[in-house]
Amino acid sequence: MGWSVKVATVKGIEIKVHLTFLLIILWAAVEGGTGIEGGLRGAVFGVVSTTLLFVCVVLHELGHSLQAMRYKVKVRDITLLPIGGVAQMESIPEKSSQELAISLAGPAVNFVIAGVLAPLALWILITQIATYLSRPVYLLSGTGQRLLGWILDGLFYGTDWKALVFYLLSMNMTLGIFNLIPAFPMDGGRVLRALLALRLDYLRATRIAVNVGRGLAVLLGVAGLMFFQFPLVLIAVFIYAGAGYERKMVEVKKALQGLQVRQAVTRQLQVVTPTTPLAHILDLIFHGYQSNFPVIEGRRLVGVLIREDILATLRERGPSVPVGQVMRTEFPVVNLSDSLLHVQQLIAKSGVKAVPVVEDGFFRGLITLDKINQTYALLSPRR
Ligand SMILES: [Zn+2]
Structure with a gap:
């Protein structure tokens, strides 16, 4: 922060x-x-x-x-x-x-x-x-x-x-x-969910805990209005919103768990080499739909070039810098059958926003956070 x-x-x-x-x-x-x-x-x-x-x-x-x-x-x-x-x-x-x-x-x-x-x-x-x-x-x-x-x-x-x-x-x-008030985002909300989840499915436990929290928030809000305690009303609004956010998070997580990398991987890709100058990459970005690039040397994947790094380097050092100096050489790799949740967590952990996908040791494409979001929007249930 x-x-x-x-x-x-x-x-x-x-x-x-x-x-x-x-x-x-x-x-x-x-x-x-x-x-x-x-x-x-x-x-x-x-x-x-x-x-x-x-x-x-x-x-x-x-x-x-x-x-x-x-x-x-x-x-x-x-x-x-x-x-x-x-x-x-x-x-x-x-x-x-x-x-x-x-x-x-x-x-x-x-x-x-x-x-x-x-x-x-x-x-x-x-x-x-x-x-x-x-x-x-x-x-x-x-x-x-x-x-x-x-x-x-x-x-x-x-x-x-x-x-x-x-x-x-x-x-x-x-x-x-x-x-300990049993409402998200307070600890009590988590305690309630954890207790419910000992017996119930995690998503169901979350939904019940969220509803209990919202019910309490409404009661708190009404009490605040009746007794003219406006800080209470504010807290109630905060709790009500926080509860909904928690449910959304768990729902997204469940949905991503059920989707696989093969459903979101981008296979048609421009590849670049470590010696390519960024000026050329800029051309590729302007004339295509791609903003993250796999970097290949010989037949080996040696790095990943991600949009944020390209933009930052262009600002600070200009367009003549070669890709080799900007690419990430330490990056996670995923398989076609991995879940999108796994990829999302890897991206969060590593900070590399485009992850190479491999199958039997061969490079198959890239998967990005944007693609994960798109796939979620298209394929997740209840949409
Ligand atoms: Zn706490």
């Missing part, structure tokens, strides 16, 4: 912060500085507490990621956005027990943090009550309500470390519980 800076690396996972996140920190400073206690102290408290909250969000994502890595899922990075953390994983396993464990690992981290803070919070609460009770009697004449008010004011609106403990405790409980 652009606009992100790396701040740390944990077990090979890059932790990045999106620059818009600085706005949140700024907002925390302003909010803290103009709060009840306010001033510089309030501003510092706002920044420290918000930063620690987002550290907890990163730990939540790390929980998912480390659990996923146990199942050999590659995790590229975790990016911190103003709306929360996003872990970029290669592909989540369809094995329900694994998906269940990965989904639960995130909220579990928040409950563990809350569990660690809870005894400390209890101790603070007890000492706070003890301090109150040791005060002169005239202060004690108030009701229990006043006692409660005084304690809560100190602990939830204060700007000292005690208030910080209570803030982090409550936020971690909230994060854990909120994420």
Whole structure:
């Protein structure tokens, strides 16, 4: 993701912060500085507490990621956005027990943090009550309500470390519980799907989980409108859209699984050699329909020339550069009988957007993401 800076690396996972996140920190400073206690102290408290909250969000994502890595899922990075953390994983396993464990690992981290803070919070609460009770009697004449008010004011609106403990405790409980709401794109949606998929077909389990999530989103939206809580309405819209996206993803995945490379391969191709200058390639692009080229030397396939690389090199180094300097020499290879899902995942993993197809050691053609999309549009069911 652009606009992100790396701040740390944990077990090979890059932790990045999106620059818009600085706005949140700024907002925390302003909010803290103009709060009840306010001033510089309030501003510092706002920044420290918000930063620690987002550290907890990163730990939540790390929980998912480390659990996923146990199942050999590659995790590229975790990016911190103003709306929360996003872990970029290669592909989540369809094995329900694994998906269940990965989904639960995130909220579990928040409950563990809350569990660690809870005894400390209890101790603070007890000492706070003890301090109150040791005060002169005239202060004690108030009701229990006043006692409660005084304690809560100190602990939830204060700007000292005690208030910080209570803030982090409550936020971690909230994060854990909120994420377990059984609706995509929350973890709870995945948990529900994984539980259903223990008994049902994966696609069916997804559809049911999506409908449950949408139902909850509608209820949340209606409640938000009734009580004029517009942030709730926004969250409801977000959940509703996210649920549909998840179903689409799974449907596309199933469809691609059922289609083979032979249905999408381009066999009529211009081949080029490593010594061909890019100027000539440009001619071929203008006069044909092809923008990715297999590179042949003798009778051997030695590289793949892809559109993005051609355009980037033309911009930076001009048209006289030979193909040999631009082509990808490391590329995956697929068979005619491989599924399109397999190809799509290979393309995502390798970044090579045109993959050579071979059969019995002979080059048969290229398959591209565009062709996969076209084939899906033409041949997938329910169209
Ligand atoms: Zn999560």
